[in-house]
Amino acid sequence: MSTAEADRLAALLKALAEPTRLRLLSLVAAHEGGEACVCDLTEPVGLSQPTVSHHLRILVDAGLLTRDKRGVWAYYRLVPERLAHAARALDPQRP
Structure with a gap:
């Protein structure tokens, strides 16, 4: 793994290393x-809308969710390929 790849993976794992964000991914x-x-x-x-939006922004920035603004609301969708990428990086034997 190159330094750049390690940096990208570390940013992804940092976004995942927070219980609220893991719950939000699961809920979405x-x-x-x-x-x-x-x-x-x-x-x-059990958090305010601004706090949830903050966590969701971190997940979007990490590439784990996509965001689609419709009117005043934002809708979020999981990016399964990004999770698969993290799993493969951590376990090279994984297909």
């Missing part, structure tokens, strides 16, 4: 249609 993935509005995520994690 499990949501109907694989997409969730920020308005659907505040109550399950």
Whole structure:
């Protein structure tokens, strides 16, 4: 693994290394249609909308979620390839 690859993987893992963000990823993935509005995520994690939006922005910046703005709300969708990339980087034997 090159230095640049290690830096990118470390940034990804840093985004994942927070319990609220892991819960948000799980909630988005499990949501109907694989997409969730920020308005659907505040109550399950018990945090304010600005705090949830902050965590979601970190996940988007890490490439783990995509964001689609519709009117006043933002909708988030998981990027499964990004999680698969992290798994392969950590376990080169994984297909």
